[in-house]
Amino acid sequence: MEYILTIVVILLFTKIAGHLSVMLGQPSVLGKLLAGILLGPAVLNWVQPSEFVDLFAEIGVLLLMFIAGLETDLQQLKENWKSAVAVALGGIILPLIGGYSLAAALGLSQAESMFIGLLLCATSVSISVQALKEMNQLNSREGTTILGAAVVDDIVVVILLAIMTSFLGVGGGDVSIPLLIGKKVIFFAVIAVASIWLVPFIMKFAVKLKVTEAVMSGAIIVCFGFAYFAEWLGVAGIIGSFAAGIAIGQTKFRKEVEHRVEPITYTLFVPVFFVSIGLNITFTGLGDQIVFLVLLSVIAIITKLLGGGLGARLTGFNTRSSLIIGAGMISRGEVALIIAASGLASGLLPQSHFTAVVLVVIVTTLVTPPMLKLMFSPKKAEQQGVTLDS
Template sequence: MHHEVTLIATIAVCFVLASIFGYMADRLRLPPLVGYLVAGVMIGPFTPGIVADGALAAQLAEMGVILLMFGVGLHFSASDLLAVRGVAVPGAIGQIVLATLLGVGLASMWGWSIGAGIVLGLSLSVASTVVLLKALEERNLLNTPSGRVAVGWLIVEDLAMVLALVLLPALAEMLAGSGAGTVSEHVAEGGSSSLLLTLAITLAKVAVFAALAIFLGPKVVPWVLTKVARTGSRELFTLSVLALAVGIAYGSAEVFGVSFALGAFFAGLVLGESHLSHKAAAESLPLQDAFSVVFFVSVGMLFDPSVIVEDPIAVLGVLAVIMVGKSVIGFLIVILLRYPVSMGLMVAGSLAQIGEFSFILVGLGLSLGLIPTEGQDLILAGALLSITLNPLAFYVTGELQKWVRQRWPAVAAGYGRAHHDALVQELARIRAAQEARDEARHVRIQELVATFPLLSLVPPDDQEELLLLFRPASASPGERVIRTGDRADGMYFISSGAVEVRVGGRAIRLDAGSFFGEMALLSGSRRTADVIAVDFCEFQFLERRDFTQFMARHPELRAAVDTMARERIEANRAASAVTQENGAEAAQ
């Protein structure tokens, strides 16, 4: 079957070369993404040696796009964006518009159409969130106010590009014209009404999909994943997360006509607001990273290195727009919005590269016939060079910050201080609220363990799972909780109140912190005692199936429960023997 393993061969070559060149890039203090792109160039059709299956790699890359956008949505924080909205929203929108105009101007110099110029400008206007996060983490700047603004800025750019991915197909026919005359003729011939109708239908579909995702998604998706998480199966939970990501992306494309990227983004956005977001991110991250690597490798396969030699002026023009034009625009917008110079320089360094959305946009533009093949080569060349040079951009902006502080200390210290201080307070409030939520969950787990010391045998990472497995139950005084002869349906942990276990003619009182109902579960028999509430009781109930699976994964807890159950059985037998003996004596 060696002639039928094209898929395996493609994945193997992608992973092996990406790991090698990614490691080399890291050793050179470059983002590993550069290595992944170079790996793609090495196995592409434009370089000698191994040539991977481009069509198959492109399909795998689609999976990479889905998981990449799912990850963006999963880590998207509406509260963080709202905190920096005053600078991130107008800044990102203004920068996209101006950078797109620069792209249109550059394309017009080459004789390209308006559509090609818009696709070029949009592709050059959006920076890579992946590259930025890596750069900020390496410099310990991610949680600084300037770092949060830079991330928020790029999130707004990502959202704008998602909208562009939706609108481009609807506008493709009009944008395919080569100049203003062509567009005017199209409008004059009545194309405007059909265009508006197509645009309205497209936006209506997106609006319906977004409404379903925003209002129905938070009710359905967490409920489904909670059900799956309660099974305790890690592989089933991971599979369910991926099924939601890929299923929603594919379903949204088929039913609503939106892109895979938008569907996956909303899937991540919905899941990101649930209490299972951290678990979902941790379980899906390996596959997300793996397919994202394949995506970048497949992009590198499309790049023709000869464009650097054949048209170096055009490559330099693209690079100038990315690293100079965008950075200057971003810096000036921040300053005009009256934020500190240091923040403006941080944003400038962050914008001096392009990445994943640029590749998605140019691929869409190419499929719609809006941009020539050389445009894709120029954008890929600009991405490779700008990502490689991005550390240099951060170094330059850092030196400029030092220079401004030395030359104009009053300006560096005072300009934009009011806006900066307000932003710091807002970010601190959001961080405190997040920490409070995390602390509340941690306290709840601690209270659970404190109430039931037996659960301290469970590893800390698995204690939170009990919060999903336990179901609350209650009983009033005199209410029978368990009846002799019933089938064992689960195990009860007493959170508050007290019960009496009536067995063998005697009553045993169990108070808060105790548990009951385990013996029938362990033996597989029916209930052998009555349990009656003697106070207002609150229970944590563990169903039979959950009990069996959880105990199987935690043998130390199972052993402790077994030991306590045996002690209770022996105590019951001894009590029963005493009762019978007393009864015999009384009969005599």
């Protein structure tokens, strides 16, 4: 019954920490992330990483991105696709150069330095999604561009990771790059067809069933089915669940699904996801890695901010909006943690640097919500001023 107590502790601490964060003028997600650090091995050690926590966290992030898909304005996403691509590429090139240069300057091998650069290219917008949602900006032009850029970023980074581990990693050479790219093409082609034909059929079929919550069950089947299909073809599961949300968002069941999925998602699964990120923090083994940790954290934040921001600026956004988009791309989250584990297994990430890299990932995740809050505040004030003047 230990897992029951774990849920009680997580829910209690995340709600209190989220409330305190809002009282201090910050998004509640920041407090929830800090609650994970407090509860985890780094401080109180009341909650340890476990298969149970990982399972709930995985469901939480899938449902979080599913809701983001439900609330996404597809027309605006189509209109901003050029900006999304530019933001993604800018947010890959600068971190790649920055991470590689720092690692090489500190004496790491060329292969290890390239991997550190690649690690900084990753983006996980699940934290940004929650922060944007709290500020009612998820469906803004900036929010839509961040979501679109995250999809492009995931595809490019996964391909680059496969190339790097194939040619530089231990036991590499067995990855077919054309096959890898082909799988990505197949994924988006199948998802597009399924969204047009299969998803509406599933939802219409579900509504006819004489059982409780049939529509909600149909939506969850689509969400997890898309996520599994994505993982099977080498695309992040969160991209699949996001696509599922967009698909259902185009049906007449959108409001009903959104109304029913949000309570259980934000009550149970998402808090566990936030805490799971903090559980990865441990201060053992840092030793002489402090300089590396601080410098890499600074580079990780600045290169994403400027790289993503530059891509947005070059495609028509003003300076403030460009910085908002760059800030929304900073969080590396669970995507970078997965890449770090892959690098450790393939010999591209030294064991001595693993803890520092994990902490850098956590730092980028922690700074994203307050940065978005800070940058959106003047923008909202300007918009309200325009409204009052008119």
